[in-house]
Amino acid sequence: MRRTAQEVAAHVGGELRGDGLTVLDSVASLKNAEVTDLSYAEERFHDDVVPSRAGCVIVRSGEFPSKTVIIAGNPKLAFARAAAWLLAEATGDVGIHPSATVAPDAKIGERVKIGAGAVIESAAVIGSCSIVEAGCYVGRGARIGESCRLYPRVVIYKGVEIGNRVIIHAGAVIGADGFGFVKDGAAHVKFPQVGKVIIEDDVEIGANTCVDRGSLETTIIRRGVKLDNLIQIAHNVEIGEHTVIAAQTGISGSSSVGAQCLIGGQVGIGEHARLDDHSIIGGQGGVLNGKHIHGGEVLWGTPVRPLKEFLLQQAHLARLTKKKRV
Amino acid sequence: MRRTAQEVAAHVGGELRGDGLTVLDSVASLKNAEVTDLSYAEERFHDDVVPSRAGCVIVRSGEFPSKTVIIAGNPKLAFARAAAWLLAEATGDVGIHPSATVAPDAKIGERVKIGAGAVIESAAVIGSCSIVEAGCYVGRGARIGESCRLYPRVVIYKGVEIGNRVIIHAGAVIGADGFGFVKDGAAHVKFPQVGKVIIEDDVEIGANTCVDRGSLETTIIRRGVKLDNLIQIAHNVEIGEHTVIAAQTGISGSSSVGAQCLIGGQVGIGEHARLDDHSIIGGQGGVLNGKHIHGGEVLWGTPVRPLKEFLLQQAHLARLTKKKRV
């Protein structure tokens, strides 16, 4: 979309300095920018602003003679918002591809795109302005809200409920059976996995991530949660609002993670664990089954312990073995 | 399927107390149950039995006046079996979807479902009563047994052999090339990956899990094994009967895991390792290349050591660093 620098400044609530009629149609880093690109600079990169070819740069403050800039309190945030606005794709490409298979009783909203080879099963609902890309599968009775985007080959099992403005990347699987069995001699009998999955508004789910359905209860991903790629969320888990989880982390059955937590990559959380709001777990950390993590702590290690303690222990080990070598 | 409480009691070999004509058609937890749901209660939840709306509850013992209950030695197991029976889906929905691509010389058994957009290559065999959901791919000469269920977008490479009653969840990939190369100066030449994969009866494989084909030998998943989501099984691995492996665990090439092992989530097992029957590895544990793990041990840590030893070491570290802070 083409916007003037003045329009962008107004959109992000910033103050324009320079040529407000500069036309912008995309975003780029200072280094890669062309004349119709918007960019931004943290203070340590202010020397790179004037040499950049960017048509306009968002900064916190300062004088950049001959350059069109937008002054904003949080340049990176303003840039992210402006980018979403500039890069919003025209939704001209709507409609159901002739190779898609849509059940007669599925409800498809207005201005929806259903891509090539996608399958929408009986009684499923796709909200208006949502995009279901090629090869996606939406199971029986599943509900997708408005303005969602499912990238190619996403699989939504039956009965899953997804809110509005949810983004799900390619290959993600939502609502597969949880992993629950009852021992019967040497063998294992499948425990019923008939619960639901609820994904609330504004969630983003990464490529090839798995969110299992509840066994008898519900797996819930609350509003604004961001899940990276290749994450495993087991049955009956609840993730609180605006929590961010990095790639390859796994959360075992019936655990709950509070709101606004930061969970690093490759973290493992056992069954029936409970993390309070604002918990922070470093990459590869391990939380034991049934453990209760108190909010605001920064934890690391397996099993997790306060970061300071972990670092002291590491330093202690390093000293001991260095002495030994003398 | 609609069944009476009396029929359910007979099916699970339990003793009915109360109204044997109560009609049941689904299962739920005590909390969520409606009047046509079967539920179950462990002893610590017996106080919740009478208040529940469940039409019938399976318990180990006790008196529940005015409630229809089934007495069974292992209520959870009886519940799991009853659930499988009550929830068995009618297989009316059989046949080959017109958008599927089935090679003329593929052999499709009776009462098989091939979903929309599925691809069955030349000489592949699909056993009777199996369900191959939308978008699955079954490669040349692969064999799927009877009463299997492949959820959407499963990929079976050529020549893979799958037994009966095997469940494979969405996005799983069975039979991709193993990861083997021979160094040639700086570069790597692909070692041939032309072995097979054999998946025996009653195996369940989770979403987006990968089981690689053998290089020159065979990768074997024995009867009754349960694999969770996002697991990696490398070439030439053998997993023994009824072993259970949690999500995101990886088993490297040419290793073997015995029967009835329990492997936690995010465990890493090196190449050419050997785990005896009944081995237990805690979550995130690491088994070194070539290591032999003796049966019956509970192990944890990287590299794995007996659980007690690991806990003593952790306690020791914690004490040392606490002293230091005084």
Add this chain to the structure above:
Amino acid sequence: MRRTAQEVAAHVGGELRGDGLTVLDSVASLKNAEVTDLSYAEERFHDDVVPSRAGCVIVRSGEFPSKTVIIAGNPKLAFARAAAWLLAEATGDVGIHPSATVAPDAKIGERVKIGAGAVIESAAVIGSCSIVEAGCYVGRGARIGESCRLYPRVVIYKGVEIGNRVIIHAGAVIGADGFGFVKDGAAHVKFPQVGKVIIEDDVEIGANTCVDRGSLETTIIRRGVKLDNLIQIAHNVEIGEHTVIAAQTGISGSSSVGAQCLIGGQVGIGEHARLDDHSIIGGQGGVLNGKHIHGGEVLWGTPVRPLKEFLLQQAHLARLTKKKRV
């Protein structure tokens, strides 16, 4: 393909001893080989050469009366090369499947195969002799080089550039959005993920592996890199030539891994880390954010430290806790 032992010897630059007219059409291990199979033996398995049914065996040296052998300096490498040659599939099966969806302005090279249900979006380019298997998705403007093979259900997002002779296994996702957000109060605003992905020649990517697109820069996988299954490569990462990475490893945003590195399975590498050429990281190792790893070191543990140091620390812990138990 059928070749004589003499032709194979010439192809790998080895010396034939025995019957050069022996016909070979496949490869196998010494144990499994049939009379038309080529095999190879390391010196410790020389006793198994004569008993094997293999039509021809590649060895380093020695006398094997009555057996046809090829003498080569590196038998395993010669075997790998011969296997690639013997097993090269006839490319008769070319053309666009009628159920594929190919945009009118996509450029499809000569002798290309596009499988059933595959989707090739507008302005995408598929180089000659490439195979795009069933159900793959190639996004708008993406470029696939010559002689590539995309196994079923691979997803290539828009604008991704892939070189020649690249192999990508089923379910891999190349070019999904990186995981970048800017905090806005409690919530997170998506940072633009509009960079590219470049995959150079001769790369192999495993099943269900994810390579994210750059945010404003480019994610680059250099020539000859081999990535195993279920790996996560985040935005703006660069992996140097001929580096090999085992399954389930994750590399966080803006990190770089040098050339000819060996990275074990389940390794985690933080953001903005830098690994020099020839770095070696043991399985489950963890590299901290911003860390610079010097080349040639073998490292292990979380956080990673020199292997010797790690082993000393482990031995120290083991001793202390053993003493304690006396």
